[in-house]
Amino acid sequence: MPITNLTFAGIGGQGSILAGTILGNAAVTFGGKYATQTQAYSSELRGGYAATWIIFSDAPIVYPRVIAPDILVAQAQDSIQRFARTLRKKGTLFMDSDIVTELPDMDAAKYGVPATSIARNRFSAPVVANIIMLGALTKIAPVAERNCVEQAIAAAVPKGKTALNMEAFAAGFEEVRAL
Amino acid sequence: MPKPRVLTGNHFQIGNWACTEGALAAGCDFAAGYPITPASEVANFLAARLPEVGGVFIQSEDEISACCSAIGASWAGRRAMTVTSGPGISLMQESIGFAAATETPLVIVDVQRFGPSTGVPSVGLTADMVQVARGSHGDYQIIALAPNTPQAMFDIMIRAFDLAETYRTPVFVMADGFAGHMRERVSIPEAAALKVRGRKIAAPAATVLERTDFLDENVAPMPVFGLGLRAHVTSSCHDAHGMRNLSDPEVMHSYVTVPIKKILSHRDDIVRVEETRTDDAELIIISYGTVARCGIAALELARAENLPVGQLRLETCWPLPDREIEAAARKAAHLLVLENNMGQMLPYIRACVNGAAVVHFMGPEHLGQIQEPDAIVRVIREILS
Amino acid sequence: MTAAEHPLRKHMRPHVTRTTTCPGCGIGTVSQAILRAVDSLGLSMDDFVFVAGIGCSAWIPTPLYNADTLHTTHGRPIAFATGVKASLPDKRVMVLSGDGDLSAIGGNHLIHAARRNIDLTVVLVNNSIYGMTGGQAAPTTPMNTRTVTSPYGFTEHAFDLSELVKAAGASYVARWTTAHPVQLSRAVKTGLEKKGFSFIEAVSQCPVQYGRASKLGSARAMIKRYKEISVPVKKASAMSPEELAGKLVVGEFQNVDKKEFTAALAEARAIAGGKN
Numbered sequence: 094m095p096i097t098n099l100t101f102a103g104i105g106g107q108g109s110i111l112a113g114t115i116l117g118n119a120a121v122t123f124g125g126k127y128a129t130q131t132q133a134y135s136s137e138l139r140g141g142y143a144a145t146w147i148i149f150s151d152a153p154i155v156y157p158r159v160i161a162p163d164i165l166v167a168q169a170q171d172s173i174q175r176f177a178r179t180l181r182k183k184g185t186l187f188m189d190s191d192i193v194t195e196l197p198d199m200d201a202a203k204y205g206v207p208a209t210s211i212a213r214n215r216f217s218a219p220v221v222a223n224i225i226m227l228g229a230l231t232k233i234a235p236v237a238e239r240n241c242v243e244q245a246i247a248a249a250v251p252k253g254k255t256a257l258n259m260e261a262f263a264a265g266f267e268e269v270r271a272l
Numbered sequence: 273m274p275k276p277r278v279l280t281g282n283h284f285q286i287g288n289w290a291c292t293e294g295a296l297a298a299g300c301d302f303a304a305g306y307p308i309t310p311a312s313e314v315a316n317f318l319a320a321r322l323p324e325v326g327g328v329f330i331q332s333e334d335e336i337s338a339c340c341s342a343i344g345a346s347w348a349g350r351r352a353m354t355v356t357s358g359p360g361i362s363l364m365q366e367s368i369g370f371a372a373a374t375e376t377p378l379v380i381v382d383v384q385r386f387g388p389s390t391g392v393p394s395v396g397l398t399a400d401m402v403q404v405a406r407g408s409h410g411d412y413q414i415i416a417l418a419p420n421t422p423q424a425m426f427d428i429m430i431r432a433f434d435l436a437e438t439y440r441t442p443v444f445v446m447a448d449g450f451a452g453h454m455r456e457r458v459s460i461p462e463a464a465a466l467k468v469r470g471r472k473i474a475a476p477a478a479t480v481l482e483r484t485d486f487l488d489e490n491v492a493p494m495p496v497f498g499l500g501l502r503a504h505v506t507s508s509c510h511d512a513h514g515m516r517n518l519s520d521p522e523v524m525h526s527y528v529t530v531p532i533k534k535i536l537s538h539r540d541d542i543v544r545v546e547e548t549r550t551d552d553a554e555l556i557i558i559s560y561g562t563v564a565r566c567g568i569a570a571l572e573l574a575r576a577e578n579l580p581v582g583q584l585r586l587e588t589c590w591p592l593p594d595r596e597i598e599a600a601a602r603k604a605a606h607l608l609v610l611e612n613n614m615g616q617m618l619p620y621i622r623a624c625v626n627g628a629a630v631v632h633f634m635g636p637e638h639l640g641q642i643q644e645p646d647a648i649v650r651v652i653r654e655i656l657s
Numbered sequence: 658m659t660a661a662e663h664p665l666r667k668h669m670r671p672h673v674t675r676t677t678t679c680p681g682c683g684i685g686t687v688s689q690a691i692l693r694a695v696d697s698l699g700l701s702m703d704d705f706v707f708v709a710g711i712g713c714s715a716w717i718p719t720p721l722y723n724a725d726t727l728h729t730t731h732g733r734p735i736a737f738a739t740g741v742k743a744s745l746p747d748k749r750v751m752v753l754s755g756d757g758d759l760s761a762i763g764g765n766h767l768i769h770a771a772r773r774n775i776d777l778t779v780v781l782v783n784n785s786i787y788g789m790t791g792g793q794a795a796p797t798t799p800m801n802t803r804t805v806t807s808p809y810g811f812t813e814h815a816f817d818l819s820e821l822v823k824a825a826g827a828s829y830v831a832r833w834t835t836a837h838p839v840q841l842s843r844a845v846k847t848g849l850e851k852k853g854f855s856f857i858e859a860v861s862q863c864p865v866q867y868g869r870a871s872k873l874g875s876a877r878a879m880i881k882r883y884k885e886i887s888v889p890v891k892k893a894s895a896m897s898p899e900e901l902a903g904k905l906v907v908g909e910f911q912n913v914d915k916k917e918f919t920a921a922l923a924e925a926r927a928i929a930g931g932k933n
Binding site for chain 2: 708720725727928
């Protein structure tokens with residue numbers, strides 16, 4: 094597997110950084126691969142921007158920063174404003190199609206999933222939108238195998254919420270659409 | 273069920289977690305600390321983990337107290353550490369000199385941050401490289417090690433305790449906000465595969481005058497408290513028995529020189545560097561810490577262009593790997609020093625080179641951000657053209 | 658024929674034959690009160706770790722006492738002792754230092770150790786001045802006293818250290834003077850037996866520095882004055898501030914039982930499932 098660079102972005106409280114950590118853990122702990130994760134967030138815990146950058150590789154990773162990601166996951170319009178121009182040409186964009194409404198001109202494969210409305214309407218749990226995004230990503234451009242991501246989700250969420258999160262993950266997997 | 277002392281296996285974790293688990297795996301059973309970004313997680317993790325393995329964690333009233341308590345614990349027989357960032361090191365400086373003067377085994381983790389002063393707490397800047405070596409008053413020698421990955425933060429804690437206990441000296445782990453907060457694979461080996469040399473303990477004697485407790489270039493056995501050894505420990509000028517002596521020029525001379533020689537005469541056991549493709553290199557990058565990863569990334573790009581580039585990574589920063597730097601200067605016409613600061617180690621490196629090669633320096637485009645490999649390669653091309 | 662040996666000499670390092678104190682200094686009285694307390698409890702020097710700071714009184718245990726002794730930096734002995742005690746909870750850890758060391762530069766450690774109620778016995782020798790550095794004003798120097806750093810009279814109010822440490826949460830607090838050696842020794846003994854932070858303030862004469870600054874004169878005159886101005890705690894409680902002006906309240910300020918820090922650490926270890 095070549096090196097894959099990924100940016101997972103949203104606003105504070107959406108769980109973007111946690112989703113990134115789950116992916117990294119899926120690759121490393123359950124997949125036996127390597128991953129490097131860095132992150133940034135504005136000082137307010139809710140409502141400010143949040144982003145995490147992850148590198149996936151079969152071999153130890155040398156340079157720890159993501160400069161031009163292959164994949165951008167955008168959970169907010171703000172994520173597009175901040176990070177869309179960093180996505181490499183012919184890269185892959187995933188977005189929460191409920192929230193991201195405006196896209197600049199970009200030479201990328203684009204996928205959407207209405208994560209917020211599915212989380213709210215189907216699961217009555219807005220917090221699982223990030224897990225739905227993980228499902229969408231894992232269907233189209235897996236950075237870790239599906240069963241590894243599922244194990245990492247189970248390891249990250251509170252006991253008793255495992256089934257809910259597995260269903261949310263499956264919903265993202267099913268509902269993702271090319272735009 | 274409490275977790276065991278050594279968490280054998282693969283983990284996807286931040287460097288500050290790896291640092292904590294490295295300390296535990298090295299047998300650490302005492303830590304004191306005070307909250308400070310970006311080092312707080314280490315203290316938080318230690319607070320949770322040390323009691324599980326029968327150890328002690330104390331949240332001190334300030335960093336001065338944290339360092340003093342750790343020194344007291346070390347004399348009471350514990351494998352002791354403290355953890356902080358630059359502002360905390362500034363406060364600990366007096367006690368660091370105490371630990372050096374009393375030949376106290378102590379590990380001090382410095383998760384360095386952007387400064388001077390309050391600066392930017394969450395941004396890494398390797399800006400304490402000189403203050404840990406020269407920040408306390410008086411003349412003394414410490415050991416400082418610089419990790420470049422979360423895995424190295426685990427591994428280096430094992431080595432830090434090994435060196436601290438073996439040489440009865442403070443040992444610094446010079447992490448930074450990058451390595452501390454970066455999340456990567458951390459592989460923890462089986463407990464049996466981890467080796468930390470313990471300190472030698474002094475034997476009972478009728479009085480301390482019949483024993484050498486201090487000032488031995490080959491490390492005096494330590495008269496640890498609580499064993500009936502009746503040690504006399506003072507950071508005031510003292511003789512080999514630990515007795516205060518403020519008038520004898522011979523004693524004064526030994527009090528300063530012997531603890532320094534104790535480290536320097538064992539430099540071959542202490543100094544560790546990592547050389548990458550230096551043999552045919554015309555330019556050798558010299559770096560340490562997270563920035564050394566930028567150096568390797570640039571080296572790979574440069575080699576793809578047939579540019580003869582190597583790297584010397586200083587895992588041990590103090591004592592300075594003088595011979596290794598000098599050898600690099602003999603091999604290559606150019607040395608490129610990469611640091612995430614304005615060049616703190618640069619004058620020391622330049623002194624080792626002593627004109628044997630041309631020394632160049634490159635900091636990040638923006639301090640606090642590490643160098644981009646492409647930018648390093650541009651500089652290399654320019655130097656070698 | 659051998660010379661008769663003082664019964665407390667056995668607690669001192671055999672090769673140390675001299676002290677560094679000036680003639681008339683109260684430190685000898687304090688030291689004797691401490692060693693009598695040790696003796697009366699049937700304790701050995703191997704039961705102790707002594708931790709001292711910087712200043713004249715810090716030089717009581719180092720080099721005199723034949724025990725594990727840690728002579729530390731200025732103001733920090735309580736911080737060092739905290740690490741020692743947390744590591745060796747079965748040993749008795751005594752801190753010996755002066756008012757400048759423990760209440761000025763080290764004041765923060767003093768109040769926080771009292772707040773934690775860590776099982777240390779702190780004997781603070783209060784001579785109301787910086788002796789070793791040449792007679793500078795201390796947090797304990799009475800207002801208007803002329804010292805080398807207050808040549809027009811000291812412009813600050815003095816700390817009442819026993820009240821301070823009591824308020825900070827210590828289990829045991831007592832104040833006596835070198836004019837009360839028996840009571841002082843008894844207080845040290847009670848402090849050693851108390852599981853918790855014990856603070857014994859020993860008001861002690863420094864005829865060379867404070868005697869001169871205060872114009873109280875010789876050691877003898879100073880001890881005589883301690884006797885005259887001392888008022889027992891109980892009696893003082895019934896006196897007005899005007900009546901107490903210029904007096905020195907002595908006796909037990911605090912003697913309570915409350916959870917001790919190393920015991921609390923052990924409880925935390927038990928909750929975590931770690932060995933004790």
